[in-house]
Amino acid sequence: MEEGGEEYLFKIVVIGDSAVGKSNLLSRFARDEFDQNSKATIGVEFQTQVVEVDGKEVKAQVWDTAGQERFRAVTSAYYRGAVGALVVYDISRKTTFESIKRWLDELNTHCDTTVARMLVGNKCDLENIRDVSVEEGESLAKEEGLFFIETSALDSTNVKTAFEIVIREIYSNVS
Ligand code: GDP
Ligand code: MG
Numbered sequence: 001m002e003e004g005g006e007e008y009l010f011k012i013v014v015i016g017d018s019a020v021g022k023s024n025l026l027s028r029f030a031r032d033e034f035d036q037n038s039k040a041t042i043g044v045e046f047q048t049q050v051v052e053v054d055g056k057e058v059k060a061q062v063w064d065t066a067g068q069e070r071f072r073a074v075t076s077a078y079y080r081g082a083v084g085a086l087v088v089y090d091i092s093r094k095t096t097f098e099s100i101k102r103w104l105d106e107l108n109t110h111c112d113t114t115v116a117r118m119l120v121g122n123k124c125d126l127e128n129i130r131d132v133s134v135e136e137g138e139s140l141a142k143e144e145g146l147f148f149i150e151t152s153a154l155d156s157t158n159v160k161t162a163f164e165i166v167i168r169e170i171y172s173n174v175s
Helices: 022-031 094-098 100-110 134-144 159-174
Strands: 008-016 046-053 056-063 084-090 116-122 147-150
Touching: 008 022, 008 100, 008 159, 022 046, 022 056, 022 084, 022 159, 046 159, 056 159, 084 094, 084 100, 084 159, 094 100, 094 134, 100 116, 116 134, 116 159, 134 147, 147 159
Parallel strands: 008 056, 008 084, 084 116, 116 147
Antiparallel strands: 046 056
């Protein structure tokens, strides 16, 4: 396909409690779109986005749970072959932050430890109703050995960066 013949396809999963903004992070990254009620994204399995890393074309195949997490039934097929993960909570809802360990456990059951993992505190536009401090996020990330970033799928803050950091990390693991 491209010169040099090398092709990279990285499967990245987005996990975290219901309504933390997973589907919107994906639609912001892949289509630069935001849905106020998100119904439109239900049923989408994954979206592919081409990103350039070190002059190489990398295809990021980003998977969305399509609402499965509501029934605590994110299947093993969802995780199969994943080399990167965004583990998302909502900075305005502490309970979603408290669930992170459970999501990391689930990730560890299905994927090996080399998966590039990013802790994402989404909805950072909701500063006025913040319920999880930046320091809490940083400290959990440090403890668990994850990258950390706060994002807003609503106003686009750091969304591209979050995916790009994960993609670069995966790339440096395989190249
Ligand atoms: P999911 O269940 O994790 O896929 O979450 P959705 O992407 O469906 O988003 C859940 C709700 O949060 C929707 O009403 C979104 O409009 C809203 N939402 C998602 N991301 C953000 C964000 O960055 N900021 C704000 N203020 N709302 C967001
Ligand atoms: Mg969703």
